[in-house]
Amino acid sequence: MQRNVRLLIAYDGSNYHGWQRQQQGEATIQATLEGSLSQICSAPITLHGAGRTDAGVHALGMIAHFHTDSTAPLVAFYKGLNALLPTDIRVLKAEEARLDFHSRFSACAKTYRYDFFTGAVQIPATRLYQAHYPGKFNPRLLQTAFGHLLGTHDFSSFERSGSRDKEVVTGRGAVRTLFHVSCTPTLGTADQWSLRFTGDGFLRQMVRILAGTLISIGQEKRRADAIQAIITAQTRTAAGPTAPACGLFLEQIHYPQPCLCSRS
Template identity: 70%
Template sequence: MSRVIRLLIAYDGGNYLGWQRQLQGRTIQGELEKRLTALCGQVITLHGAGRTDTGVHALGMVAHFRTATTIPLVAFFKGLNSMLPGDIRILAAEPAPSDFHSRFSALAKTYRYDFFTGAVMPPCQRQYRAHFPGPFDPHRLHSALQTITGTHDFSSFERAGSRDKNALSGRGAVRTLFAARCFPNLGQEECWSIRVTGDGFLRQMVRILAGTLITIGQEKTAANAMAGILAARDRTRAGLTAPACGLFLEQIAYSPRPFQP
């Protein structure tokens, strides 16, 4: 009889071509499936809650798999960590109901984007925050953050060509953001974070939102421009796609209770 195991995973995405397995190149899913297959003695398919891009990090990715092995649960925590490279870690492992799905059972995801606005980027931070040198006023983002909160068509913040826009099924580019804020990071004046929580995100949506918000904070885009950008449903109206290194998948929320690490 098979059982479903749910994993809470953290990783540094700098050395990987994103989450999703590929025919060539290292990926997070590929590295995990390789070790799980060896551990379980059967081919394991791991289902993640999302697909982070090349260079994106995670503090709380959730994934699940089905296995017939009866090895103790601790093997998927301590045992798996002993087999994995140091930039991927299992934070927790627990049994899940047979109908649980990491992606489809999720109620919300939280992403954080970190960036530095000082003139010279500290070398030890360059792989974990983006560099946007110049004055930055977080108060200019107040209206924009309020505008993107709620249910909207986020076509202007979707990577071009990432979705078949002629498809009749699904919800298209409509997503709901429950919260969006900008705040100082690490207690340093020139270190900032943008955090967004929503019921789902389009391809590169958070990075495009971050890039647009940062240009507003740096007075390169009008403070009241967000409503027009959102209404246009046109990728060319939004700002740049912020670099992948600053993006972290922080948390995925489930019901009726959160993951117990």
């Protein structure tokens, strides 16, 4: 009998060329997991992730699923899989899901976190997990920007140039909805910050471009009321720089309930 197994995955993306399997054979999160899963199931496995993180991006709560005829117990896809995987990829939970569950298409929202440091000198151990933006930073300047970002908009200005065929008229194009945006101190310090974005979907590098634009506003390099004009322009050149990949974490995938048929 075919099963649909759902995995909760965390990973450090520093040494990988992103989530998605690459034809050139570079190390990716998907390919690494599929290799270990195929050993456990004694058959080729295709793993479907809830999103495609870029090279150097991390995840605390990636969801992925795969179909299999294997009768291996769920513990094999948790403890057994972790025993085969490199230590920078961990499966946190394995569950039986409904056969119609899809990690990507069943999701209703995603939350990303962007961490950055504004002190003069960054501790080397944090360089792979926080972007360094030295200088004065005022989070209060972002409140006006947040108000303009929330809701449903065409986010073309916050999309990596050339990442989507603009001639395609099917689907929703660059229209996305942001439900929540915030900036809070990290670890209770004055120079470590976390931006959080929750939305129904994100364009290629959208969170990194949003982060780069908002940080520039907080550092008074761009006007606090600039966001509305950037959205209206619908061109990448209107927005700020793309923030480095190292500060980005896929924090959580949100699903309507119920999505599971049993738990373990």
